[in-house]
Amino acid sequence: MWSYTLRRTLGSVPTLLALCVITFFMMRVAPGGPFSGNRRVSPEFVKLMEDAYHLNDPLWQQFWTWFNGVLHFDLGPSLKLRDYNVSELIAIGLPTSLEVGAWAMLLSTLVGVVLGIAGALRRNGPIDYSAGAIAMVGVAVPIFVIGPLLQIVFGLQLRWLPVARWDDSWQCRVLPVLTLALPNIAYVSRLMRSSMIETARTNYVRTARAKGIGEWRTILKHALRGAIMPVVAYLGPATAVTISGSVVVETVFSIPGIGRFFVESVANRDYPLIMGVTLLYGAIVIAANLVTDIARGLLDPKVSYE
């Protein structure tokens, strides 16, 4: 078990390295830079600015400088927000993004699992059909349409929640978390439903029923353990979906998180910020996949560590 965890952790290092290399060279292969877009600046000045940030050094040397910094948790200066470096900007935005993202992941898993079980137990009943409808909406309607719709209904018409504000109150968090959770609620509930239907037909569940354990204990203690495995396996990809969504949700609800920084840094061609955020997101997804694999190994005796 421990050797497996260690091996998988070490195995993710080359992936992270490759991610560094790919993003760095993808960014720099194309001509054009952060200072070249502005036509009112003289070429001499552009040259000076680029020299100041070592943008005219040989590419491998730039990569080495940057990579050396990454190893020391220094992601370089921000080219546009001159008073900050990238690590500081991430430190400002990350707690907010993590808060929204973590609540959304928690909500989507819980609600998705409950809806899926309810749908599987009462197939073609009212709960099943409404869960199916929610799943269809969540899969088909993009969150940048759902978000503003929720703003209209709960913010403008009912006036229960703020439209787009960010402070310490819980009300500000309800709509963004709900919007971000919906696509994953949809996917998890579908996954859970089909897997539960399959598990409910297996022999060990029938045996449990035949032994006379109550229906609820059969479902929650015996069937759920087997049926939840696809959902556990989906948690890694769900993290990637949540990150994609957070970029949009933070724009919809004007939340000062990393997603906002990322969209802005992209428009400004703020290389170090773009690469810092890409690396961070990649590391989060890789870590989530790692945790998912280990959790699967712990929960599912059929997964072996070789």
Next chain:
Amino acid sequence: MSDLTAAPNGLPGLPAGEPMPVGISPFKASARRFARNHLAVVSCFVLAFIVLACYFGPFLFPFSSEDADFENISAPVDLFSAHPFGTDDLGRDLLLRVLDGGKVSLALGFFGALVSVMISVIYGATAGYVGGWLDDLMMRAVDILLSLPFILLAILIKVILQDSGLHLGPIPLDSPNISLFIAVAFTLWLTPAVIARGQAVSLRSREFVEAARAGGMNPWQIITQHIAPNSVNVVIVYSSLLVLEAIVTESVLSYLGIGVAPPFASWGSLIDEGAARIETDVRLLLLPGGFLAAVLFCLNYITDGLRDAFDPNER
């Protein structure tokens, strides 16, 4: 699924006078299964209607989507007036703007999916046919890119191309709309590439490929003339899903303000405009959002239908 098993000709047990059962090809069987899926068939018709409306509907209007009608500013919904869904605060016809935006969204979705299918089949066929360390390397790269959130990849490619000054022959790769198109296509090819590679691996040792090799074709010819064409069919089942993802990717980028550039508009950029003005006029959001959602619903049902019909093992 009983229609798949065709009875052999001249079945001895068949009563006299009964018509001989006719065998049907797997494709026909799949097409019949698809036709029995009412939701998917209805979706096809709705989608076709929306596509026709977007491309031919604007000809029914005597004005263009950018024309401002100063007599009717912020006109309400009146289905029998010149502006069926009203106008915005500049007097532009709302329905016409949405139809025009649909042209851009649908075209980008369709061609984005098409290009991504081509890239994925060539890439997958190369990796699968050549095999060895090249296969490992190519698929490892796909795995890494697949683990990135798709938005990130799309944004990165879009940004790299924009303002890069790169040209491919007469095509300016750095123009906002072409770089958007490339970003969409390059975000989507990853998953189908994995599927195409699987198919290529199973084709590698088939007799006709061996014959081609024995006949002296070089690997590149074999990949492009034998492996790739025979890998397309496994990817094509996912084509509606690719169109869906292409439309979503395009509209997300446009919504974030790094997509289509004026004077063009797409559903994404219209939703962006509408979302900024939900307090004054909800229609600006609801109309493009409704069209986009309708198309995505249709594509979802079609995807499910295609998968059930062509890939019965999946069920």
